[in-house]
Amino acid sequence: MTPTRRVTLADIAAACGLSKATVSMVLRDNPRVHPDTRARVRAELERQGYVYHRGAASLRHGGASNAVALVVNDLANPFFAEFAAGVDAALAEAGHVLLLGSTGESVERQQAVLASLVEHDPAALILSPAEHSTATRLRRICGPRLPVLLFNRTLDDGGTGDWDYLALDNRAGARLATEHLLAQGHRAIAFFGGHRDSSSCGERRAGYREALADAGIAPDPGWLIECAPTRLEAARQTPALFARDPAPTAAVCYNDAVALGLLAGLARCGRRAGHDFAVTGFDDIAEAAFASPPLTTITTDPRARGLQAARLVLARLRGELPDSPHTTVASVSLQIRASTSAASDTTFQSPARARGSAA
Amino acid sequence: MTPTRRVTLADIAAACGLSKATVSMVLRDNPRVHPDTRARVRAELERQGYVYHRGAASLRHGGASNAVALVVNDLANPFFAEFAAGVDAALAEAGHVLLLGSTGESVERQQAVLASLVEHDPAALILSPAEHSTATRLRRICGPRLPVLLFNRTLDDGGTGDWDYLALDNRAGARLATEHLLAQGHRAIAFFGGHRDSSSCGERRAGYREALADAGIAPDPGWLIECAPTRLEAARQTPALFARDPAPTAAVCYNDAVALGLLAGLARCGRRAGHDFAVTGFDDIAEAAFASPPLTTITTDPRARGLQAARLVLARLRGELPDSPHTTVASVSLQIRASTSAASDTTFQSPARARGSAA
């Protein structure tokens, strides 16, 4: 189906009666080339359908390629999909190309994926590490030369392995959510979902605890409920919230997926979210605003985080960052919607009505 | 931050007192190498933290790289995110690596993104073409040597430019949706959303028309309403459905995003989806099942399509496909949920009941 040989600089050079060196200079826009020559070469490049072989070029001139690798846990998760879209947009604008991998939250797959990506000589790596990643294993596979930006989580020892780190302000976010629920009059507030030993979950729980402590509340251990951060698991675990008496009247959820699952779970056991029970999420994925009731949540703006991550990495590549590892904490904010409004019967109403009764 | 030089075959060879050729053979698992030598080399590779330079290798031995490029319209769209996740999973399993780009539905960005990706010498390209893509422009940028699999849409001339094509059975899907609404007793059924001149929209409209024709119904031109396939635009355009009298009582939507926007739009004008008005979607994105009311839709299973696309491309690369371009039509199925059920379901009535009198 593709019998033709690749068109190379040598072909263009031969056709123009020039050397490869000159053709190369035209490609690099070297001003020393005579305008007429340049035009002739350009025409021939176009005529023969030449396509630049960036690998060969970067092999010769030494520097890494212009690819940046991105490894996330799960691309089908909207949080990571939007993050990846942001990374992609910023990289494309800077003329870089995106090498993508995903780990499905498995350290083994992560090693395999990284090993494969790294062989393509990326200029840098943006990594949202799988749970239980260690600096040692990661560095073994990435080598000492690859600039890495960790996103969203620290490593298993709580550190960042001397790499740059883009963090979400998880503690502050969970604190905001908890304080909002306290302000609504709730006293028995659960923390629902996530795996205790993931760094982000630990930080969010810490913020939750702080807010409760400030209000003079000692959380009942039964208010802390773990579950995988998926909608399905959250829906399944919902009854655990009501296992104790008195049961919590509100829950700070680990993330939006969990919160959306909880909304479904509540409906299934006949409770009205936003009325009988208040729910907050974390992330503000696109769907949060369209849930019913619309989800009060913490906006992390994953797309903006993606842009930010890409820009940090590009700055690192250009040597614009200090030599020591650099941690950036992205701030988050509270987005109040109907899932925490106490007003009666606003839950399933049209936006107009909900706004009216909230006033 | 990274002062160290890259470790190469020559370094390993020198440290072992061997030639580069022998070390290379160890890497390629060539059985002619003595087991002791092999072990020594392996240990040294590990000790020095050698990382294989696949670009240099494929430069030498001629074949393209093991990267496959994927270009979609918008990664933040769950349909494409799930598709990309499927492509990624299948490629990773086969030891390939994914180069990702997105076009934002712009032909210009598509040209730029492709130009950039192609320079990395991918083994193949999976492309969901932006609207108004033409075979001529695409071939100019991709060259004649790159195997391409088109996904989801034909090109502007309706063709596939001699490339492989993975299609969704749009016509059959829209027919199923329309027939379902007819079976529910609806006679005035709109086709809502999408751009008329996109191939997928054209095909879906055709299926819709066929089903109506079979039922002896001539669609009112006012039943065909265009809008950008986003939730926001669909919500905005909702009133257009009720501009005529008599208005339609149901709508086949171009896709789930449009259908979800329509659900919101209906709520806003005081109508009860699944009760006053029936809605079908297309795609069955994760959110469809969780909408309220849950969305009756056409399952396209984007993740499975991604796996399928990757496998088709790998088969093409292994020469397992006939030389002529190959079209695969993925079948779709109807997923019945509450958005088209009649009035008996009480679950979702509470919201609208309050506004019922206003309707």
Added chain:
DNA sequence: CTGAAAGCGCTTACAG
């Protein structure tokens, strides 16, 4: 079983 040599497609000094 191992090594010396050529070469993939490009770029970079260095001459001229």
Added chain:
DNA sequence: CTGAAAGCGCTTACAG
């Protein structure tokens, strides 16, 4: 302003 030569990191015949 243009060209000849060397070399990036690897692999592949070909000798031995």
